[in-house]
Amino acid sequence: MTTSLSPDQSAPKDAHADPAAPVLFFDSGVGGLSILEPARRLLPAMPVVYAADRAGFPYGTKSEAEIAARVPALLGRLVERYRPRIAVIACNTASTIALSAVRAALDIPVVGTVPAIKPAALSSKTRVIGVLGTEATVRQPYVDRLAAEHGADCLVLRHGSAALVSLAEAKLRGQPLDPDVARTALLGLIEQPGGDRLDRVVLACTHFPLVEEELRAAAREIGADSIQFLHGGDGIARRIAFLNGDHPWPDTPPPGIALFTRMDPDIEPLKPALTRYGLPRIDIL
Ligand code: DGL
Numbered sequence: 001m002t003t004s005l006s007p008d009q010s011a012p013k014d015a016h017a018d019p020a021a022p023v024l025f026f027d028s029g030v031g032g033l034s035i036l037e038p039a040r041r042l043l044p045a046m047p048v049v050y051a052a053d054r055a056g057f058p059y060g061t062k063s064e065a066e067i068a069a070r071v072p073a074l075l076g077r078l079v080e081r082y083r084p085r086i087a088v089i090a091c092n093t094a095s096t097i098a099l100s101a102v103r104a105a106l107d108i109p110v111v112g113t114v115p116a117i118k119p120a121a122l123s124s125k126t127r128v129i130g131v132l133g134t135e136a137t138v139r140q141p142y143v144d145r146l147a148a149e150h151g152a153d154c155l156v157l158r159h160g161s162a163a164l165v166s167l168a169e170a171k172l173r174g175q176p177l178d179p180d181v182a183r184t185a186l187l188g189l190i191e192q193p194g195g196d197r198l199d200r201v202v203l204a205c206t207h208f209p210l211v212e213e214e215l216r217a218a219a220r221e222i223g224a225d226s227i228q229f230l231h232g233g234d235g236i237a238r239r240i241a242f243l244n245g246d247h248p249w250p251d252t253p254p255p256g257i258a259l260f261t262r263m264d265p266d267i268e269p270l271k272p273a274l275t276r277y278g279l280p281r282i283d284i285l
Helices: 033-042 064-082 092-105 117-123 141-150 162-172 179-190 208-222 233-244 267-276
Strands: 023-027 048-052 086-089 128-133 155-160 200-204 228-230 257-260 281-284
Touching: 023 033, 023 064, 033 048, 033 208, 033 233, 048 064, 064 086, 064 092, 064 257, 086 092, 086 233, 092 141, 117 128, 117 141, 117 200, 117 228, 128 141, 128 179, 155 179, 162 179, 162 208, 179 208, 200 208, 208 228, 257 267, 267 281
Parallel strands: 023 048, 023 086, 048 257, 128 155, 128 200, 200 228, 257 281
Antiparallel strands: none
16 A cells, blocks of 8 residues: 655654754753854854753762763753754763764764864874873773774873863863963873873863863973864864765854753853853753
């Protein structure tokens, strides 16, 4: 038996062909804006939903079990609500713990954010590289594998800093910043054995490129200004463009949406920064 649609029925909307289907960016907080920015630069017509899991923030001090239980289910709800064409987990903690579970749960392409150890190892002259992430990220086997695969001849030092995550959140709220936070985070790598030879630091938390200026100032102050900081934002932008293929973008992108998983007093002071990132509309889940 064959079936056909009667004239008053419309075919189900295919998110992959609809020019208005957004790209969904997901993080615990504002960190993913460091991933959104290069993606927008490359794909200016991209409709955007930026989801920040305020109700689960911060991820970096949580257990693997908590992240694994939370992230795939939450992304499932967001995909149902916004019908994105691609989901980007703009968070190293969630990606290094839950990327394969999210991919298994969703029927759209999922881009993860993993520490840029490969380019750091390729370019390091001293063969000592640092991975600065959340406490949860730096202890992941995923990071061990990247270090073994790409930096087998390097000393790969790691340090987790929750304070640097808070510094980035405070910066985007326009609050005064404590310069000690960036210095302490950097010293967490430099003061380890071999750390005096460090020449590359991988910013393995998406919040950290937002405070790269503060990290550079701290490096200068410590006398470690030969350190170069790396992160994966440009590579993720290219990956989104590749996965999108020839699916059309709208002629004029709609105003971006910032979605928060709970209403809280920190949202109001973030509004000017969200508008600068092209996210003037606020939704609450
Ligand atoms: N931005 C996140 C990351 O890339 C996590 C920050 C947090 O919630 O601790 O790891």
